[in-house]
Amino acid sequence: AQSVTQLDSHVSVSEGTPVLLRCNYSSSYSPSLFWYVQHPNKGLQLLLKYTSAATLVKGINGFEAEFKKSETSFHLTKPSAHMSDAAEYFCVVRGGGATNKLIFGTGTLLAVQP
Amino acid sequence: GAVVSQHPSWVICKSGTSVKIECRSLDFQATTMFWYRQFPKQSLMLMATSNEGSKATYEQGVEKDKFLINHASLTLSTLTVTSAHPEDSSFYICSASGTGERGYTFGSGTRLTVV
Numbered sequence: 001a002q003s004v005t006q007l008d009s010h011v012s013v014s015e016g017t018p019v020l021l022r023c024n025y026s027s028s029y030s031p032s033l034f035w036y037v038q039h040p041n042k043g044l045q046l047l048l049k050y051t052s053a054a055t056l057v058k059g060i061n062g063f064e065a066e067f068k069k070s071e072t073s074f075h076l077t078k079p080s081a082h083m084s085d086a087a088e089y090f091c092v093v094r095g096g097g098a099t100n101k102l103i104f105g106t107g108t109l110l111a112v113q114p
Numbered sequence: 115g116a117v118v119s120q121h122p123s124w125v126i127c128k129s130g131t132s133v134k135i136e137c138r139s140l141d142f143q144a145t146t147m148f149w150y151r152q153f154p155k156q157s158l159m160l161m162a163t164s165n166e167g168s169k170a171t172y173e174q175g176v177e178k179d180k181f182l183i184n185h186a187s188l189t190l191s192t193l194t195v196t197s198a199h200p201e202d203s204s205f206y207i208c209s210a211s212g213t214g215e216r217g218y219t220f221g222s223g224t225r226l227t228v229v
Contacts, residue, residue, distance in 0.1 A: 043222040
């Protein structure tokens with residue numbers, strides 16, 4: 001079965017410093033992986049997705065993630081944090097087999113300090 | 115890009131009443147709709163998956179008679195919380211996926227408060 005583990009429930013960075021949000025996945029085959037962002041009381045916005053093409057995926061708002069099969073990781077990074085990046089981030093894997101449902105990680109709350 | 119409109123954005127209802135939440139795909143045909151529930155400071159939990167014209171498939175532990183899902187058209191799905199109780203208070207989010215559209219578009223969510 002597919003699953004994702006977000007290693008940090010909270011991450012705090014200073015504005016202008018790099019962001020690293022960690023995610024490890026478990027899958028019996030090549031997975032489809034996503035990162036979504038959720039601002040308070042809002043829906044989810046897709047940041048980027050990996051679907052077995054290039055292992056380095058560039059997303060919106062300067063975010064990118066690298067798929068590393070050897071480490072079963074899909075960490076999200078951004079070179080320089082902005083105040084508007086403060087939000088909840090979810091690492092997500094698509095379910096396998098006949099199902100196309102998404103399986104969510106527990107989320108990482110990113111705080112950006114001025 | 116693909117847009118999903120979810121209404122209402124928030125609703126307060128009395129215990130014992132029913133509440134309907136709508137989710138519409140505005141510019142694509144949503145062959146599959148997903149309904150999620152999110153408790154404060156927690157992740158999204160999938161409640162059910164519905165394909166247009168078919169009965170919804172509920173996740174384990176979700177009461178299908180309490181959370182009625184209708185997906186009668188390719189652009190509209192509804193979730194009705196029947197006989198709501200305070201423990202049903204939560205944030206409900208829909209997500210739509212269409213044919214040939216490998217992505218998932220989320221609605222903006224509905225904050226339900228049962229008093």
